[in-house]
Amino acid sequence: MNDRVKDLIYRRRRQILVHSFLYYQLNTNVIDDHKFDRWSRELAELQEKYPEESKAAGYYEGFKGFDGSSGYDLPYATPEIQNAGYSVLDYHRRNKK
Structure with a gap:
């Protein structure tokens, strides 16, 4: 198993979840x-090319069948993702120039 690929899949999933939350729930x-x-x-391609790493990375169930076309139906309404989204938004607002 390629741990670097698994970590990248996990990171992309979290990024997509957080930014889907911001977009679809907070309209920003x-x-x-x-x-x-x-x-x-990139995530859709990685999941297809590396199925073992995809299954081992976090949020696998929520990204089954993900084709990259939309984040609307992803499981972004969890406290963990919402808290991360609010933190990203706060950071962005404080550092906006």
Whole structure:
């Protein structure tokens, strides 16, 4: 198993969950659509190319069948993801120039 790939899959899943929460629940964003789309496509490709690492990475169940087209139906309404989303939003607002 490639731990670097597994870690990247996990990181992309968390990023997509947090930014989906910000977009779909709070009607805001801190990254542009191009970046979100790039992360989504990368994740979909990684999951397909590395199924073992994908299953071992966190949030596997929520990303079964994820094709990168939307984050609308992902499980972003958990306290962990919401707290991370509020932290990202707070950081962004404090450091906006």
